[in-house]
Amino acid sequence: MIRIHGVAKSRAFRCIWAAEEAGLPYEVIPVGFGPGMKSAAHLKVNPNGKIPAMEDGALVLFESLAINLHIAARAGAPLNPGGDDHSRAMQWTLWAATEAEPAAMQWAYNTYLRPPAERDAGQAAAGAAGLSARLDVLEGQLGANPYLLGNDFTIADCNLAGVLFGAWSNNFDFGGHAKVKAWLDRCFNRPAALAARALRDAA
């Protein structure tokens, strides 16, 4: 049984979504923001003192996108594609973590995550510009297919869309990125995503 430590209103959302897509049995161990994630028990599964973490038998992992790669590997194709598409999924996963997420978080912290008095409009604008530049790249890579790698939803979609969920659900301006917006709408309205979103909304 996959055990996801975290809460749906955090990056654990991505892992819950991946588990739903995989159709694998899983349980959520509710560790929320606050002292719980710094407790000795939680530090055993995530020494960073952050959420999410995952246990699957003897395997303990942290890093939401790595957890998702493991969940996809457990599920097999099409969520975890083989051959060159596996390499493409790794590319998009690393791009999500290193290119998209820093800009998305800079925008997020300074528009909706921090209390209003702690937000910096200049930082928000810089984050928006940085994210927009990455979305230009993504817009150019999304073709006529419904998903990043073709007709099938894969872990590449789950990981990159998962990183962009905050922007999508907090009214980031996707003007000029119509294909990105349509792809995100498609991803987040899949039954598995709706199930993960329902958990998030219920929290």
Ligand SMILES: N[C@@H](CCC(=O)N[C@@H](CS)C(=O)NCC(=O)O)C(=O)O
């Ligand atoms: N790169 C990590 C980031 C984990 C992370 O920063 N999680 C947030 C919640 S979404 C957290 O635990 N923040 C608490 C803290 O930084 O003290 C991942 O993707 O799992």
